[in-house]
């Protein structure tokens with residue numbers, strides 16, 4: 594995949610420095626990943642696919658003041674969304690020290706003033722309400738609904754990056770919709786979705 598071509602085709606509004614920041618991020622990720630096991634994505638093709646997957650929701654997400662990403666790992670999706678949405682205050686909660694340090698390093702090196710890294714399990718974070726809570730590859734939908742309880746209200750939206758088995762995880766009374774791409778089922782939950 595040519596990341597730039599694919600993303601431009603989405604006609605998503607990305608900031609002018611998006612691709613420059615993504616190039617820096619990738620360079621650091623490859624260096625750090627050789628020493629620390631930050632992510633299973635070891636080659637450029639896979640990392641580009643992860644980035645595309647992370648950023649695709651900017652095509653359908655409403656404007657938001659703040660966003661919480663639970664279990665960001667090496668940056669997916671929260672850090673990539675923060676690069677794409679400089680006006681949104683993004684909190685990345687990640688308990689593993691080497692991953693949280695990497696996120697903190699990227700924040701400093703790229704000068705991402707909209708990013709806050711919290712080196713904790715989400716259960717240890719004090720309650721705070723976010724417009725959007727995201728998560729990818731951390732746990733199932735039921736558990737994510739529990740883990741996000743202290744961080745959402747009736748106006749919040751939840752965006753969980755899921756696979757095709759997402760339908761087994763949602764009950765009829767949960768107000769939601771599923772947005773599909775070739776490789777992803779995005780589960781968007783909220784009162785007015």
Ligand SMILES: C[S@@+](CC[C@H](N)C(=O)[O-])C[C@H]1O[C@@H](n2cnc3c(N)ncnc32)[C@H](O)[C@@H]1O
Pocket residue numbers: 632663664665666667668669670686687688689692713714715716728729730731
């Ligand atoms: C499989 S990794 C996925 C990382 C990233 N979201 C991605 O898609 O590449 C799961 C991450 O969730 C983090 N995690 C697990 N339980 C968590 C919790 N209770 N609160 C916050 N993060 C958690 C782990 O430390 C790990 O980095």
